[in-house]
Amino acid sequence: MTMCSVKIECVLPENCRCGESPVWEEATNSLLFVDIPSKKVCRWDSLSKQVHRVTVDAPVSSVALRQSGGYVATVGTKFCALDWEDQSAIVLATIDQDKKNNRFNDGKVDPAGRYFAGTMAEETAPGVLERHQGSLYCLFPDHHVEKYFDQVDISNGLDWSLDHKIFYYIDSLSYSVDAFDYDLHTGKISNRRSVYKLEKDEQIPDGMCIDAEGKLWVACYNGGRVIRLDPETGKRLQTVKLPVDKTTSCCFGGKDYSEMYVTCARDGIGPEDLLRQPKAGGIFKITGLGVKGIPPYPFVG
Numbered sequence: 001m002t003m004c005s006v007k008i009e010c011v012l013p014e015n016c017r018c019g020e021s022p023v024w025e026e027a028t029n030s031l032l033f034v035d036i037p038s039k040k041v042c043r044w045d046s047l048s049k050q051v052h053r054v055t056v057d058a059p060v061s062s063v064a065l066r067q068s069g070g071y072v073a074t075v076g077t078k079f080c081a082l083d084w085e086d087q088s089a090i091v092l093a094t095i096d097q098d099k100k101n102n103r104f105n106d107g108k109v110d111p112a113g114r115y116f117a118g119t120m121a122e123e124t125a126p127g128v129l130e131r132h133q134g135s136l137y138c139l140f141p142d143h144h145v146e147k148y149f150d151q152v153d154i155s156n157g158l159d160w161s162l163d164h165k166i167f168y169y170i171d172s173l174s175y176s177v178d179a180f181d182y183d184l185h186t187g188k189i190s191n192r193r194s195v196y197k198l199e200k201d202e203q204i205p206d207g208m209c210i211d212a213e214g215k216l217w218v219a220c221y222n223g224g225r226v227i228r229l230d231p232e233t234g235k236r237l238q239t240v241k242l243p244v245d246k247t248t249s250c251c252f253g254g255k256d257y258s259e260m261y262v263t264c265a266r267d268g269i270g271p272e273d274l275l276r277q278p279k280a281g282g283i284f285k286i287t288g289l290g291v292k293g294i295p296p297y298p299f300v301g
């Protein structure tokens with residue numbers, strides 16, 4: 001494996017205000033993602049290059065596959081089921097009803113088909129928000145919701161180790177990638193610890209995914225990069241820089257999950273900086289990483 005074969009291209013100039021939650025859907029050779037403030041769930045067909053967009057009635061912060069068809073998404077403060085054909089959203093559960101300024105942020109389905117997602121106070125500008133307002137929640141297959149912990153600033157990246165015994169989690173403003181022991185049978189988490197502290201130029205940790213070797217990939221907001229971490233040694237193994245600063249999240253997709261897709265944001269970039277990064281808000285594809293990902297888990301409810 002040589003690092004020099006890494007290639008980065010913008011495959012879709014979508015101008016997302018805040019692109020997030022990339023998810024590969026093998027059945028349609030497509031990449032799903034959201035644009036949070038634009039209230040849009042998008043599906044980009046990698047073969048036809050066509051995009052389908054569904055607009056919902058509140059900021060949509062994550063999307064996931066659903067075993068029984070369609071998708072699930074976190075919309076405002078609700079876990080919803082999305083019917084792609086008739087473009088409808090059905091509410092499965094509502095959270096944070098006592099916190100009127102909160103919304104969901106990043107979410108992902110665990111290996112047993114439960115949908116994890118956390119909340120945050122709405123931002124007045126990128127990174128500017130009332131602190132400690134967020135919590136981490138999980139929607140179980142029977143549609144009941146459990147709260148894991150509160151006091152979160154910006155609930156973000158999440159994924160599970162390949163043996164399903166560890167849950168990795170990012171609260172962005174802690175500048176840390178954390179790990180918990182994970183009980184796949186019950187969905188319970190325990191024993192929180194930090195596995196990596198971001199360096200200054202890496203800026204703010206945002207979305208995250210695991211690769212087929214058990215290493216973590218973290219998108220660095222304002223850092224214009226994704227970094228590969230070894231959660232066992234706490235070392236950074238690789239840095240891949242992108243031509244945009246506000247990289248928000250990443251996932252593997254494409255043939256055998258050998259490509260990485262990266263979302264990013266356009267909001268918060270001044271006119272002068274936009275000239276330097278005209279592709280801000282686009283969808284990027286990284287090839288030649290020499291490592292594959294794993295398929296996303298579908299929600300089983």
Ligand SMILES: O=C(O)[C@H](O)[C@@H](O)[C@H](O)[C@H](O)CO
Pocket residue numbers: 018020036105106123125126127128154155156172204206221248
């Ligand atoms: O994409 C997200 O996860 C949040 O919704 C964003 O708002 C950014 O992470 C945040 O601005 C970084 O500070």
Ligand SMILES: [Zn+2]
Pocket residue numbers: 020105106156157206207248249
């Ligand atoms: Zn995020």
